[in-house]
Amino acid sequence: MSQSEFFNKDQTINKVEPIHKDRPTQPSWRKDKSDILREANERLTPLTRRAFGKHLLGLGSLTLLTGCELTDDASVQVLLTAMSRLNDRAQAALFSPTQLAPTYSKSQIKHPFPFNAYYGLDAVRHVSEQGFKLAVSGLVNDKRSWTLEQLKLLPQTSQITRHICVEGWSAIGEWGGVPFATFLQRIGADTTAHYVGFRCADDYYTSIDMPTALHPQTLLALTFEEKTLPAMYGFPMKIRIPTKLGYKNPKHVVEIIVSNAYLGGYWEDQGYNWFGGS
C-alpha cells in the first residue's frame, strides 16, 4: 500500500465527513495555497458564489446565525481554512526550537491520567509485542523496521510535562523513551524534509513539522510513569510532543514517514488546525 493510499483510506469509525478527504499529497506551504484555491473553485458553484456576495452584504446578521450551517457554508469554510493555514505559518514563526515546555514534579502528575481518543475506552487497541515492528519509510537512509527491544537499546530520557488537549483541559504526566531527534538521526532521516508523519494501529494518523520533530523534548515514548506504556496510553509507543496539543501526540504508532508531501491528520483533515502548537 502506498503512503497516499494509506493516508486517504476511509476511516470507518469516523462519522464526520473529512473536509480534505481528497487533498493531494503535495509539498510546501505554497502548494497548500493553490490547494485551497482549487478547492474553492470546485466548491464555488455559481449559486454559492452569489450566496457569498449576499453573505458579504449581510455580514453583521451572519454572525447572529449559530450552528453548523454557517461554518459549513462553502465560502465561509474557504475563508476559515485559509486563516487556519495562515495560523500554521504564524505558529511555525513563533515556534522556538530551543524553548522548552515547563517540567513538573512527580507529585503534580495527574492520577488517573485521563484517557482520550476518537473512540471510547472499550475500543482501545491492544497491540501485541510479539511480531511488532515499527516501520520506517520516506526520506530516510535506513528503512529497516524496529522491534521494541531494539528501540529500548537506544539512549533513553524522561520528562514530566503538561499534556494540553484542544478541548481546553490539561493533565501532567510522565513519559520516558528515545529522544525523537536521536531516532531520526539513527534512521538517517533527511532533516531538511518538511514533514514527519505517523501511522497508528488504531487507524489514527497525524503529521508534524520537522523543527518540532527535532525539538529536544519530542519523544518516542515507550513508558508512562516509568512502566511500559499501557494500552490505553498508546502501547507499544506514543510520540510525546509537549510543544503541541494532544491530537498531535499519536498513540500506537506503527509507522514513521519522513516526507516533503503534506500528510494531514485524522482531526486535521476534519478542520483542526494542522500545526496545533502550544
Added chain:
Amino acid sequence: MKSSRHPPWIMICHWINAFSMLIMVGSGLKIYNASPIFGAKLPAFLTLGGWLGGAIQWHFAAMWLFVVNAMLYLGFNVLTGRLRARFMPLRFAEFTSDLFDLVRFRLSHANLDVYNALQKVAYLSVIVAATVMICSGLAVWKPVQFPVLRTIMGDFDNSRVVHFFAMLYLVLFTLAHLTMVVLVPRTLLNMLPIGFAQSARLSETKEGNQHEPK
C-alpha cells in the same frame, strides 16, 4: 455648538471591534463548552462554530481582526492626543460624586464631548480588560512559546480562568454600554456614519437626553 460625532477612525474601530467581539465571544463559548471550567455548559444558542473544530477556526481567524483593530485604536488614541484629552484628568472625588449621581439617575449627558468620571473609568477599564484578554489568550494559545505570560497568568489552567473572566467583564461592560445607548440614544447616532443632520440638531438642544430622536 459643534457636533459630538466621533471621528471616522473611531467609528471604524468601534464597529470592527463590535463585529470581532461577537465572533470571539460566540466561538469562545463554544470552545469553553468542550471542557467547561465551571462544570455547566452554556446554551448552544450563545455559541458559534457548530462544533469545536469550527469554533476554533472562527476564534483564531477573528483574533487577528480583534487584536490588530485594538492596536490601531490604541495607537490612534495616543497619536492624536485623544487619550489624554478625553481621559485626563481623572479625579477620585469626581468619580464618587458621579457614582452618587448615577444611583439617583441624575447623571448628566448634556455634553457628550466630555466624559464624566464614570465613563473615563469604564472605558479605561475596558482597555485594561482587553489587554488582559489578549495576554491570557496568548498564554492559552502558546503557553510554551510565551513563558513570561504563562507565569504571570499562573500556568495554563489558570490562563483559561483569567481569559474567561476578562471575557465576562467585557460582556458585562457591553451590556451596561448598550443600556446607556438605550437611555441616551443620540450617542449611537454619533457613532454612525449616517444621520449627521439629526445628530447635529440634537446636540444643539441643551437637554438632548430628554429628546429622543424621531
